[in-house]
Amino acid sequence: MKIKNKKFLVVVSVLFLVVLAFALTGIPSDSYAADNKTIEKGKKVFEKYCVICHGPKGDGKGLMGIVSRYQKKGSVQTIYPRDFTTGVFRFRTTGTGCLPTNDDLLRVVSGGIPRAYMPSHEDVSLDERKAVIEYIKTFSKRWKEEEACKPFVVKKPAFVASAESIEKGKKLYKDMKCWECHGEQGRGDGTKADQLKDDWGDKILAFDFTSGALKMGVASENVYTAYTAGLDGSGMPSYEDSMKEDERWHLVSYTLVLMGRTK
Ligand code: HEC
Numbered sequence: 291m292k293i294k295n296k297k298f299l300v301v302v303s304v305l306f307l308v309v310l311a312f313a314l315t316g317i318p319s320d321s322y323a324a325d326n327k328t329i330e331k332g333k334k335v336f337e338k339y340c341v342i343c344h345g346p347k348g349d350g351k352g353l354m355g356i357v358s359r360y361q362k363k364g365s366v367q368t369i370y371p372r373d374f375t376t377g378v379f380r381f382r383t384t385g386t387g388c389l390p391t392n393d394d395l396l397r398v399v400s401g402g403i404p405r406a407y408m409p410s411h412e413d414v415s416l417d418e419r420k421a422v423i424e425y426i427k428t429f430s431k432r433w434k435e436e437e438a439c440k441p442f443v444v445k446k447p448a449f450v451a452s453a454e455s456i457e458k459g460k461k462l463y464k465d466m467k468c469w470e471c472h473g474e475q476g477r478g479d480g481t482k483a484d485q486l487k488d489d490w491g492d493k494i495l496a497f498d499f500t501s502g503a504l505k506m507g508v509a510s511e512n513v514y515t516a517y518t519a520g521l522d523g524s525g526m527p528s529y530e531d532s533m534k535e536d537e538r539w540h541l542v543s544y545t546l547v548l549m550g551r552t553k
């Protein structure tokens with residue numbers, strides 16, 4: 291009898307905690323929900339422009355399959371279209387583990403992705419681009435279950451690209467072991483470079499700073515965003531917790547040097 295009572299107590303307190311958790315975190319809102327008409331329209335846009343790469347199920351297995359395969363530094367690199375079913379996105383202005391904002395997705399869909407052969411879609415009407423974004427959200431239930439994360443506020447300090455900031459960034463590049471993946475000179479040939487795999491188990495190259503545009507974009511603000519958000523799913527970590535804001539900007543200064551974008 292005594293034991294039964296205890297069990298009852300446990301059940302009640304667990305139930306209480308569950309209710310409390312919901313009260314504190316809020317029941318997932320439907321802030322992402324789009325109406326059926328938009329989704330239908332988005333589906334048509336997807337079938338016209340995206341399905342060849344991203345596949346009818348949004349799993350990246352379109353007719354195109356592999357977008358590019360090439361040999362670099364002795365190993366074969368393959369680029370696949372993104373699989374939307376996991377709901378993991380790389381180019382965000384939100385924290386690591388978060389879903390991207392609509393603006394993040396619009397930027398990618400409009401501008402395409404440099405170095406990854408995803409084309410730009412500036413010629414598709416804005417309405418259609420917005421609709422296709424709602425449609426790709428239907429491939430993963432993360433969009434129904436999770437609340438939106440707030441995007442970062444990005445404000446470039448005046449010291450970026452100053453000699454002092456570059457020096458500090460250079461030290462951080464060493465201390466934070468960026469070179470393990472990216473190499474001492476930022477050529478993507480670090481000691482770990484050969485073993486890097488993305489979340490889907492495919493080989494991935496660490497960025498070669500001398501090779502041109504970041505996938506995120508080349509402005510200082512884009513580089514800062516890459517360091518703050520991380521490129522989820524790619525192995526490129528977020529440094530939001532392990533580096534102070536100023537430090538991330540110093541690293542931006544040094545990145546500009548490695549990319550040959552300042553003296
Ligand atoms: C020629 C092939 C190709 C076409 C066409 C294409 N994509 Fe992509 N897309 C890619 C590749 C490759 C990637 C992965 C790039 C990477 O991870 O570096 C990608 C990634 C993405 C991402 C992920 C961005 C992130 O933050 O991770 C989105 C969203 C996306 N594509 C949307 C679209 C939409 C919408 C269309 C149609 C309007 C489209 N793509 C057409 C090849 C393509």
Ligand code: HEC
Nearest residue numbers: 466467468471494495496497504505506516521524525526
């Ligand atoms: C565990 C390996 C690893 C470490 C450590 C690492 N990176 Fe990366 N980084 C990557 C990979 C892999 C990519 C390529 C992602 C892609 O192409 O989608 C990348 C991409 C980048 C990019 C290009 C982003 C873009 O938008 O294309 C920059 C810049 C960068 N890293 C800088 C750094 C700096 C600075 C550090 C240290 C603070 C660092 N990385 C630490 C693996 C790593």
